[in-house]
Amino acid sequence: MKENFNRMTIRQHGSQFAVFKMKRERSGGYATDMAGQRFIYSVSRVAAPRKIGTYSECAAFIQSEGALFMSEHGLPA
Numbered sequence: 001m002k003e004n005f006n007r008m009t010i011r012q013h014g015s016q017f018a019v020f021k022m023k024r025e026r027s028g029g030y031a032t033d034m035a036g037q038r039f040i041y042s043v044s045r046v047a048a049p050r051k052i053g054t055y056s057e058c059a060a061f062i063q064s065e066g067a068l069f070m071s072e073h074g075l076p077a
Helices: 055-064
Strands: 007-013 016-026 039-042 051-053
16 A cells, blocks of 8 residues: 655634645654654645635545645644
8 A cells, every 4th residue: 555645734723724734854764774764744834824714624625635634743643
């Protein structure tokens, strides 16, 4: 099964919510040791919201983009 590296998160945006794309970065291990590599996902400081709306609208947008929802604490939901 191919892993989906397209991850997005939802943040509070005033009285609504916003969807942000997360970027993947390598954070350890050696390039030759694929099993030992660790990756983190984070939102760039300059990232613009991809969608603003209610929480359910944001969750539906993430699903429609073929992305996986991930909390900013690294916990997939």
